[in-house]
Amino acid sequence: MTPVASVPPPTVQVNGGLASPTSSIQSPQNVASLPSISDLVGEINPAIASISVESVSRGLFFDITDQGAGSGMVVRADGHIVTNYHVVQDVRGIRVNLPNGESYLARIIGGDIVTDLAVIKIDPVGELPVVSFGDSEQLKVGDWVVAVGNALALRGGPTVTLGIVSARGRTVKTERGDLYDMIQTDAAINDGNSGGPLLNLDGDVIGINTAMLREAQGIGFAISSESALPIIDSLVEHGRVIRPLIGLNGADVTPAVASRFGFIVNEGVVVTQMGRGGPADEAGLLVGDIITKLDGIPTPNMTRFLTLLWSYTVGDTVQLEYIRDNRIGETAVVLVERR
Known part of the structure; x- marks a missing residue:
């Protein structure tokens, strides 16, 4: 039988350097304290x-x-x-x-x-066991996570790897486009792992493995459960994603951008383009406005803004706080369906 090639996850490219070697060696006692995940894997x-x-x-x-x-x-x-x-x-x-x-x-x-x-x-003979989802917002950098999947299409069952949360809220550029609100982990994610779960130590799915950095070891990415759950529900119920549209394009405000353009804030989303007659336009927003909050929740960058926005449904009204001419303003925006 011809071996089946595993589908490679999207790969990303970054400019990186070498990590400094550690100056200490773990003692056997520390190694023995690492978590056992055998029960989790069995479940x-x-x-x-x-x-x-x-x-x-x-x-x-x-x-x-x-x-x-x-x-x-x-x-x-x-x-x-x-x-x-x-x-x-x-x-x-x-x-x-x-x-x-x-x-x-x-x-x-x-x-x-x-x-x-x-x-x-699929149409199974009987009911199937299902995964349970956890709250990815509760994750902290350094938390243990477990990646499970069909790595390299190897026979004999799923492959299990253990690692930690290396970072949260990453925006990952792949050959298929940008992916937002990603969890970075050093748990090994290989070809064939795409679509498998990233779990916390309670066995709850807090991410969906999707991308890896081929040029480095120990850098993989998973879609956060917070971002994934509304998408999954929409796909199951409607066969497509009914995603709310606000009618603007934006860019991150960084300290460097703020210094260059004289902004009074160092973070937020600056409106770079407006859809004529769209929700944001109707609400009175202008190009150059800096959105700082959505329904009272800070939006320090475009990733956070989109994650929050996509948690709402079509027809919802959201309150935006923005800065224009160094003054704070507010406006209500009614979300429409993105087509």
């Missing part, structure tokens, strides 16, 4: 799916069939499974293999290229 494994995909590319004389693999997790007992959009995008066939040995053909319910999330569906 989560039944809800982890191994996904095989088949796609067709056109050759010069005949079509070429390609095979790939990724990961997923059961989010509804009736067979709804979450994975990454890039795993199932433009494929001809999808097969889901469960840890209990059952295998099913799957169909795509919906996908979202903006967050790189997709929901597929």
Whole structure:
């Protein structure tokens, strides 16, 4: 049998340097205090799916069939499974293999290229075990996390790796576009891990593994559960993401930007473009306004602004606080559907 190639997660590029070597060595006592995750793995494994995909590319004389693999997790007992959009995008066939040995053909319910999330569906004989989601907002840098997935499409069940939260709220530039509100971890994320869960030590999903940095070791990224849950619910219920639109483009205000343009704040979102007749335009916002809060919650950058915005639904009214001509203003914006 020809080996199945695992679907590579999106890769990112950064300019980095070498880390300084540590000056101390862990004692055996410290090593012994590392957490055991065997019980956690036993509980989560039944809800982890191994996904095989088949796609067709056109050759010069005949079509070429390609095979790939990724990961997923059961989010509804009736067979709804979450994975990454890039795993199932433009494929001809999808097969889901469960840890209990059952295998099913799957169909795509919906996908979202903006967050790189997709929901597929199988029709199981009975109800399936499902994952539980935790609150990624409670994560702290340094917390232990566990990555589970179909790494390298290896036989014998999911691969489990342990690491820590290295950073939160990252914006990651990939070949498929920017991904916002990402969790950075040093838990190993390899080809085939895409779509698998990132767990806290309670066994709750706090992220969905999606990208890695090939040029370095120990740098992987996961979509936060806070960002993922509204997308998953929308895909399950509607087959697409009904995302609210505010009708503006913005950029981060940084200390350097503030100094250059004479802003009185060092963080926020400066409006760079307005959609004529859109919600923000109707609410009286102008290019050059600096948005500092959304419904009273600080928006220090575009990542946080979009994360907050996408937690609302179409038809909601949000209150924006902004700075114009060094004065604070407020306005209410009614969100419409993004199409």
